[in-house]
Amino acid sequence: MNRSPSPRKSNADQPSIAALSGRHSPEIRCRELEEEISVLQRDYAELHAVLSEAAQVHRKLCAPRRLHYGSFYIASEIFAVRQLPGDFFVAQEMKQGLVLSFGDICGKGLAAGMWVTHLAGLLAMHTADGLEPQAVVAAVHKAFRQMPTMPLTSLFQAKLDLASGRLDYCNAGHPPALLLRAPGEIEELSDGGPLLGALPLDSFVQGSAQLEPGNALVMYSDGILDSTDPSGEQFGPRRLEELLCHVHSEEADAALLSLLGAVQDYAGGYPIQDDMSLVVIRREAV
Numbered sequence: 001m002n003r004s005p006s007p008r009k010s011n012a013d014q015p016s017i018a019a020l021s022g023r024h025s026p027e028i029r030c031r032e033l034e035e036e037i038s039v040l041q042r043d044y045a046e047l048h049a050v051l052s053e054a055a056q057v058h059r060k061l062c063a064p065r066r067l068h069y070g071s072f073y074i075a076s077e078i079f080a081v082r083q084l085p086g087d088f089f090v091a092q093e094m095k096q097g098l099v100l101s102f103g104d105i106c107g108k109g110l111a112a113g114m115w116v117t118h119l120a121g122l123l124a125m126h127t128a129d130g131l132e133p134q135a136v137v138a139a140v141h142k143a144f145r146q147m148p149t150m151p152l153t154s155l156f157q158a159k160l161d162l163a164s165g166r167l168d169y170c171n172a173g174h175p176p177a178l179l180l181r182a183p184g185e186i187e188e189l190s191d192g193g194p195l196l197g198a199l200p201l202d203s204f205v206q207g208s209a210q211l212e213p214g215n216a217l218v219m220y221s222d223g224i225l226d227s228t229d230p231s232g233e234q235f236g237p238r239r240l241e242e243l244l245c246h247v248h249s250e251e252a253d254a255a256l257l258s259l260l261g262a263v264q265d266y267a268g269g270y271p272i273q274d275d276m277s278l279v280v281i282r283r284e285a286v
Helices: 017-023 026-061 109-127 133-145 236-247 252-267
Strands: 066-069 072-079 087-094 097-105 153-160 166-172 177-182 185-189 207-210 216-220 276-283
Touching: 026 109, 072 087, 072 252, 087 109, 087 276, 097 109, 097 276, 109 133, 109 153, 133 153, 133 166, 166 185, 177 236, 185 207, 185 236, 216 252, 236 252, 252 276
Parallel strands: none
Antiparallel strands: 066 072, 072 276, 087 097, 097 153, 153 166, 166 207, 177 185, 177 216, 216 276
16 A cells, blocks of 8 residues: 655744744743732732731731720730731620620631631620620630631630629730739639640639729730840830739729830830730729
8 A cells, every 4th residue: 555755844934043032032031020020019919808808807807906995995916927817805794794805816818817706606696695704615616616727726715894894804825914002912723624626625714803993904915025125025015014013003004005005115115926915904993
């Protein structure tokens, strides 16, 4: 059987060396890089806008920086080490009293900030039922245990009677709140239990304290204690308690600024390594 030879491509069908080299010329590659940079800049701008919007949502979920209920004055501040903090503080006046939720979700940035939104929803749902702080913490803990993944979270949940000054609280693995009575007299509020979702517990312990006129309650995240100086030494609880002895008679706002200023001075310009939050609640002296 005869086979006809395969047709051969002419030189006109072959890409020229000039064309191949032109495809990879510096001018073309430069234009390609400029287009890639332009795309990255647009993506960055969109991400920045999303993070800014998320930060506004977090700010709205948390209590205003300055609050006043009867004889109680509240000042708070939250600093994020990245775009969004995992720390949060919520204060809401309800029929059972002033409900306070102060916590810290392990992690930084967008992931931690997203979990704050979820936790705020759980807290709002259970506090609306009029539950005691211990029962609120137990309910949120149970919800955490049912989730396949959930970051470690500490929570100081409390209810403040604005008429009597009685504070009922439950501390789930959070640094103990500090009750300032007189110079050098500090009471730690640590009754509660472990971190939310950490252990298969069914119940938490509830504690109580009394905020008399002239007393102050200070709540803080571990970012305050973990702040380091340029040598790497942490601020620690001892320095915090020493500072509190000097600001015990200051108004809530002034005490907050004094404490934050002292922590920043101690760091000596060294960047913070963790989210930092601080709340000062002072009952006006008679």
